[in-house]
Amino acid sequence: MGDTVLRVGLVGAGPWAAVVHAPGIAGHPGTELTAVWARRPEAAREFGAPVVGGFDELLSEVDAVAFAVPPAIQAELATKAAKAGKHLILEKPIAESVESAERLADAVGEAGVASVVVFIRRFAPETRAWLADIHGGAGWAGGNARWLSGALLGGQYSSSQWRHDGGALADVGPHVFDLLDAALGPVAEVVAARRSEPDLWTVVLGHESGATSTSTLSMFMPLRPTITDISVYGDDGYRELTGRATAAPDAFATLLDEFTALVAAGRTDHPLSVHRGLVVQRLLGAVTDRV
Numbered sequence: 001m002g003d004t005v006l007r008v009g010l011v012g013a014g015p016w017a018a019v020v021h022a023p024g025i026a027g028h029p030g031t032e033l034t035a036v037w038a039r040r041p042e043a044a045r046e047f048g049a050p051v052v053g054g055f056d057e058l059l060s061e062v063d064a065v066a067f068a069v070p071p072a073i074q075a076e077l078a079t080k081a082a083k084a085g086k087h088l089i090l091e092k093p094i095a096e097s098v099e100s101a102e103r104l105a106d107a108v109g110e111a112g113v114a115s116v117v118v119f120i121r122r123f124a125p126e127t128r129a130w131l132a133d134i135h136g137g138a139g140w141a142g143g144n145a146r147w148l149s150g151a152l153l154g155g156q157y158s159s160s161q162w163r164h165d166g167g168a169l170a171d172v173g174p175h176v177f178d179l180l181d182a183a184l185g186p187v188a189e190v191v192a193a194r195r196s197e198p199d200l201w202t203v204v205l206g207h208e209s210g211a212t213s214t215s216t217l218s219m220f221m222p223l224r225p226t227i228t229d230i231s232v233y234g235d236d237g238y239r240e241l242t243g244r245a246t247a248a249p250d251a252f253a254t255l256l257d258e259f260t261a262l263v264a265a266g267r268t269d270h271p272l273s274v275h276r277g278l279v280v281q282r283l284l285g286a287v288t289d290r291v
Contacts, residue, residue, distance in 0.1 A: 006031045006260050008089070009058040011077060012068030013038035013047070015156040016091075020120075021068045022047040024252040030260035035061050059084050064114075064263065070162035071170070072096035075104050082107040087263050088115040089255070092174040093284060094277035096162075101281035108274045114262045115274040116255060119178050122272055123254040124246035127179070130239060134183050139235030143184050143213035147172045149226035152199070152219040167199040168217035169287060174280045176215050176230065177205070179241075183232050185209035187283055193290035203287055 008031045010021055017038075026033040026048065036051050037058045038044040044051045052058045055077055058065070064087035067074045075095035078088055088108065094117060095101035108115050121127050134140065147168065152158050163171050181187050184207045191204040191212065198220035205213045211234070231240040262270055 004264075005029075006087075006263055007034040007061065007063045008032065009035040009037065009052075009062035009065045009086075010047070010049070010068065011037050011055070011058070011065060011074075013040055013043035014068060014160070017068035018043075018046065020118075020248050020252050021066050021089075022049070024249055024256060025066060028253060028256045028260070031064075031256055055080070059086060063087060064089065064259075067091055070096075070160075071166075072100070072162070075100040079104045079107045082111045082113050082115075085111055085113060087113045087259075088274065089259060090115060090117045090274060090277060092117055092119060092178075092277060093170060093281055094274060095281060098282050098285040101278050105274045105278045108268075112268060114259065114268050114270070116259045116262070116270050117272050117274065117277040118252070118255065119175060119272050119276075120248050120251050120255075121175055121179065121244065122182075123251040123258075124244070126245045127241060130241040131182055134232055134239055137234075137236035137239075140184055140209065140211050140232045141234040142211050143180055143230065143232040145176045145180060145213065145215040145217075145230040147176055147215075147217050147226070147228050148221045148223055149219050149228075150222045150224070151226070153222060163219070167195070167201070168219045169195070169201050169203075169284060171219060172217055173201070173203075173215075173284060173287070176217060177203075177283050178276070178280050179230055180205060180213045180215065181207075181279070181283070183230070184211040184213055190283070190286045190290050193287045195291050201287075205283075 033049040035058045036044040065081045066089035186208045188208045189206045201217040203215045229242045
């Protein structure tokens with residue numbers, strides 16, 4: 001592609017699309033927000049880009065598609081987009097089930113298109129520094145993660161039906177499990193999983209390295225500010241990542257830097273591609289099976 005600006009279509013016009021996707025794509029020097037398609041056209045018009053009447057029309061006008069819709073909708077449409085040769089920016093979880101995630105990953109692989117999943121914290125410099133520090137050590141025995149918020153009690157995401165259906169496991173679980181897996185090594189088994197009220201998930205994972213990690217997740221806790229911390233411990237001491245120092249739009253800008261470079265180089269090997277999304281989807285499925 002050289003210096004050509006990547007034409008990106010956006011599917012979805014909800015709060016996350018309005019705060020992160022639309023302004024990020026429109027404002028990035030390597031991308032153009034070429035078209036938007038959403039269930040609510042009036043909301044999509046707020047993004048300042050042409051609003052199209054259907055998904056096929058959007059595909060005909062773009063090089064890549066970004067999704068900000070529920071997982072089940074994303075999996076179906078993204079599979080179609082991949083088969084049409086479009087590069088993909090995917091939200092997590094990438095699908096509503098392991099089976100549909102596998103179909104999507106297969107379609108991406110067969111089409112040879114680039115993909116990246118918005119594991120947003122992985123694009124923050126403090127997260128990358130934390131992981132680099134951990135990987136420079138050895139002998140990590142275990143880890144802990146907490147993500148506790150009242151996001152589904154009120155606020156801009158509280159009316160999201162798919163978040164209510166899947167709870168914290170579906171929404172913030174992918175972030176937490178991806179980070180624990182990246183820090184301590186691949187997850188070998190789900191040792192234990194329990195869901196209690198109010199949407200409180202406790203998950204114990206066994207890693208191939210021999211380490212054990214514990215996660216506590218809820219989006220129905222009346223806590224302000226949100227508690228987000230993740231740590232590892234072992235012979236090399238204790239390493240903790242707390243809070244979110246980098247705002248989501250800034251992390252998304254880094255994602256777009258890497259995505260556009262990937263497309264320009266004709267590569268598909270980003271570490272947070274759809275195939276990483278499938279790893280996390282299978283882990284979510286294994287956790288659900290234990291409950």
